[in-house]
Amino acid sequence: MNWGMIGAGVVMGIAAIGSAIGIGIAGQGAIGAWKRCYLNNKPAPFLLVVFAGAPLTQTIYGFLLMNTMRTSTADPLFLFGLGIACGLSMCMSAVAQGKAGAAGSDALAETGKGFAQYIMVVGLCETIALFSMVFGMIVC
16 A cells, blocks of 8 residues: 555545535625625625635645645655645635634625725735745655
């Protein structure tokens, strides 16, 4: 059994699970915010789609790291551990993004202001996944 290849697959899978959870959380926030806009006869900001879709990028990061791991000559058990650790950090980054995106959707729909500040917080959550991917690629 090649533990390194299992680790490469795991990083992609766990990151994608996080993306799905994060999109679900952010999507609920966006839908609820749109509903309130419609009920109050306010314009429903299309920008809420940005918040809802932000956690999708962790799947891409997991895919990129997976491809680097597939061609690595590092110790297979190290790659297995790296796949689990990086996959989990990407997963949690996506979940955090989803929560921040849901809050950003609520705030933007309510006030019509602050998009730049809200998206910065979502971007900070994104940074964890980016660091995990890049540092993982470096050590491969």
